[in-house]
Amino acid sequence: MPEMMELANLVYPKKYSLLDYLPIDSELFVDDFPRIMDAQKQLQTDESNWLVDKVEQQQLFSTEKLGNDATQIIRADKHAQIFFALFQKGMGQLRFSQINNLVTRNMQQFFGQLPILKTEIKRWLAQKQTVVIMVNGQERMEKNK
Numbered sequence: 001m002p003e004m005m006e007l008a009n010l011v012y013p014k015k016y017s018l019l020d021y022l023p024i025d026s027e028l029f030v031d032d033f034p035r036i037m038d039a040q041k042q043l044q045t046d047e048s049n050w051l052v053d054k055v056e057q058q059q060l061f062s063t064e065k066l067g068n069d070a071t072q073i074i075r076a077d078k079h080a081q082i083f084f085a086l087f088q089k090g091m092g093q094l095r096f097s098q099i100n101n102l103v104t105r106n107m108q109q110f111f112g113q114l115p116i117l118k119t120e121i122k123r124w125l126a127q128k129q130t131v132v133i134m135v136n137g138q139e140r141m142e143k144n145k
Contacts, residue, residue, distance in 0.1 A: 017073045019073060019074075019079065024079070026079050026080075027079060027080045027081070027082065028074070028077060028079045028080065028081045028082070029081075029082050029084070030074065030081060030082070030083045030084070031083075031084045031085075032084065032085060032086070033074075033083055033085055033091055034085060034087075034091065036070055037070070040069070040070045040071065043067060044067065047067050074094075083096070084102070105120075
C-alpha cells in the first residue's frame with residue numbers, strides 16, 4: 001500500500017487542503033504565521049531530501065512533489081482571514097487590509113486588587129479602547145456584572 005501512495009500525484013494531480021472543505025462563510029484564524037513558515041521550510045527540506053533518496057533508488061519520479069505550500073494556500077484562500085503574531089515583521093509578503101494592536105492583561109496581575117482593575121478599565125475606556133472581559137460561564141458573568 002505505501003507504494004500506491006507514492007503514485008497518488010499521478011492519479012490526483014490537483015492538491016487539496018483542509019481549507020477546501022470549509023464553508024465559504026467560515027473565518028480562518030492564523031496564529032504565529034512566521035512559525036508556520038519556518039515549519040514549512042523545514043518540511044520542504046525534509047521532503048526534498050527524502051525525494052532525492054527515492055529518486056536515487058529509482059522508486060519515484062523526479063517530478064513529484066508531495067506537500068502543499070502553506071503560504072500559497074493561505075494567499076489563495078477566499079475565506080475571511082485573521083492573523084495573530086507577536087511582530088508584524090516576518091509575516092512574509094502578505095498584505096493586510098487592516099492592522100490592529102491587541103493588548104492583553106492576565107487577571108492574576110490584579111489578584112486581590114479589584115479597585116485597581118476598575119480604575120484600569122475606566123482608563124482604557126477613556127482612551128477609547130475596546131475592553132473584553134472573558135469569564136468561564138454564564139453564572140460567573142452574572143455574578144460580576
